[in-house]
Amino acid sequence: MKDILLKTEKLSKSFSNGGVMQHVLKNIDVNLYKGDFTVIMGASGAGKSTLMYALSGMDKPTLGTITFGDETISDLDSDGLAVFRRNHCGFVFQQIYLIDSMSVMDNVLAAGLLVNKDKKALCANAEALFAAVDISKETQKKFPTQLSGGEAQRVGIVRALINHPEILFADEPTGALNSKTGLDVLDTLTKFNEMGQSVVMVTHDMSSARRGNRILYLKDGTILGECDLGKYTPGDKKRHETLSQFLCDMGW
């Protein structure tokens, strides 16, 4: 039996668009489990990102509850959500979003020092993470605009993991990268997941989705179906077929 990390009950999100209400998420009940690599898929406008905003505390739902452990995060105000994010979540963005005026190391430490006051331990952790994603000492001193896309996204992953988050949210992490660097990033995420890190990733890309062990498929604001792929193994053809079939069933 897996431990539940995040749980939603009747989660709904609506937007007013020119006076017309758009119901983007409709009564979603879903559990996210510890250690899973959950992938959220769906067509454009299905509500993938909206679901991720809500799950990660970036946005508040219109109705329903989201519970993290004993804490109902859907009741938190914006500062409460910020504290929730800093303590429990890590984020990897499609556009990477490193702060250009800070060095690579400072980008990571700015997030780390918010939670961990022990700078020595934090620096050691940062060094270990940099080593794990193959970012050299020299590169740590550089500024984001001096990095390649792949390097920048790997720095983004280190920043997301510096506070040992319970969940790592990744929003189209390879969307802005070429296939080679995209693959490196996926390898990195997979590696951290294998080390026990829970990951939630939104993607359009089937080869990226293959890295997950659990696929949630969204359509018109509801979870249309879910697929359990099991542990990721490189070159597993059956996994690919299962996913293809699932997506085909979902009308992908």
Add this chain to the structure above:
Amino acid sequence: MRKAKGQNISITILILLAALMLNLWLILAMDYTANFDRYHTKLNAEHVTLALDDADGEVRTFLNEELEKDHAVTEFLLDPCLHMTGGMSYNGGEVSSWFVFFEKETALTRSVGRAEIVEEGDCTSGVYLPMLYKTEDIDIGKTIDLKIGSHVVTYTVCGFFNSVMAGSHNCVIMEVILTDDKYKELETLGYAPKGTLCSVRLNDSADSLNFEASLKSRVSEKFSDIVMVSNCYGIVSQSRYISQMICSGVLSAMAFIILLIALVVIASNIMNYIQTNMKNLGALKAIGYTSKQLISTLLLQFTGLTLLVSMIGAALSYALLPALNQMMIAQTGIPYAIHFLPLPFFLSLGILCGAVTLVVWYAAGRIKKIEAITALRSGVQTHNFKCNHIALEKTKAPLHLALALKTTLSSMKHNVTICITMLVLSLVVVFSGLMIQNMILDMSSFLNLIVGEMADSCINVQVEAEDQFLNEMTQDDRVEKVYLFTSINISHADGAELLASVCNDFSLLNNQNVVFEGRFPKYDNEIALAAKYAKEHNMRIGDEITIKGNGKQETYLICGYTQLSNNLGRDCLLTREGYEKLGSLTNTSYYINLADGADIDAFNLDIKESLGSDVVNTTINIEATVEGSAKVYVMLMTIIVIAILVLSAIVIVFVLYLLVRTMLNHKMRDYGILKALGFTTGQLILQTALSFMPTVILSTVVGLFVSSLVINPLTAVFLNGIGVVKCTFTVPVGFNIAAGIGLVGFTFAAACLLSLKIRKIAPRELLCGE
């Protein structure tokens, strides 16, 4: 322009304030002084006035002959009058002056130096006073006690008049008009001796000072012991406009300070505009726009805005003018009819538009350096990679402070804007503190500078009865100190008339700063001369000066510089023995310091009663007299200080608004990232406000320190027109420190409030997909 609404509102308000104050300043500086000349012409006022004893008409005959043959004179009038020193209650204090009493009909029909009734009631028997003195207590139908010599006479106030050369106690001579019956009554009572008022108009008003001295010299050569007082156009035109001068000086300073800040803000905004719109500007260049065309767009935007706003600001100044006019009239005593003045109006527009055009042209010059290709590819890199300021790995500063310092060090243009603003505002705050300390809370330093010597009481006694008076003083327990300090007119042989303060022992003076360089006269051949006058005549300490008085001439050695400003820098100090080389004193004024808590009025009354009018001519409660006259200045300065402090607050808010707004626009993405990483709104607001603080604190500390050092010399430059060469105002260190802390605190609070917009930055906007 539409996009930068907030920026335009801030610049609009700064330009509006600058235009408003600039126009007010120009109106005060250009037309208020001219107003004196207009009234001078309207009432055919004199350039030199002389009031002198003349019981039998002998002096009148002499003056008639002298003035007839003098080619410098265009017109003159000799009228009988009554004259005597006197005083009255005014503004909660007392004013004392040399009263010249005229019969109403004579006063209103004089061909030279006519008075003009500005307000009168139905009363047919009583007194008309200069319009300056109209207050709640002194009004038509009310009674007033006039002290005439040592007598007090009660009159009903019938009305108020305007007299250019004798309409205020600042004029030395103060005209008092009596109805026919009251004039005859005073003549019969004999409280004021019969005299002649000589009013002279000259070919050239610039000669008034010298003519006054020469005429007095001719009179004293003929009539050695005659009592006479005089004034001239040069002194009166300046002394009636001291508050106007102070006010216009402050307005001009504030106008230029705000303009400077507006220009810095405009320059900073243009540079930011270029930085943020680099790609757009590159695109425009790529499709064929020239740099000149792009700069012209900015010029049109800012100069057009400035022109429009300046017109509104200058027009708005006319809404404030009535209140300012009331304040000015309370000191000048000359009515001023508010009317539209095209020259100050267009000059204000010209100054503001010219300054803005120059700054925009200079700041927009960077557009010329933009290469279309570079700009289109990626904009121009704005971050330099030479230095990672405050590396988080190494710094010991707390996280939020470290991040704030990073922002500070990477925003040099903002720092320059803040630095200039805070340096200027520090100077303004120090000036306010100086005025609060030395004018509003404790006037002694200001009075020492303006009035010169201050004591509790001044008693004018007959020279023959001096010993009796001094004997009485030594026996009175209330008296702490008594010393001779009497003022007499003398002349510089090659120059103007000087007001000599004669003292038997200058070491007894309460204000030992009267001589600020060299020393007080000790011997009968020494003189301390007004620094302004000495400078004008190229005389130095150690030089000799020839002085004339009572028909005699003596040479004195200049031993020190004074800056008594009650004669606008034409003063000197002589020992009694020194003065007596020119002639003997006819009456003597003694300054008296009383023990703490002693009632000055009661003391004066006791002395007058015990010694009688054969010994005591007049008694003056100096404290009350000065207080009465000073109230106008205190009120004026209070308003100025409040206005300055409010303006400072407004300026800080607008400058910060622009900077915070620019920063938020630049760092919107960074704030979104930081929020997504878990920074709260409060933490980001704190970081933003803190990022301004190093520059604010540093420039405020430096500004306060430097301003404290230069404020006295600067004020001396400001007051140079009234003879002040060196200011020794107390710089209120405590106030300055408190004001500095207040300034920094206010800036921090304002920065926090203005940064509240950070609340609206939503981290979810960073996520994309869908």
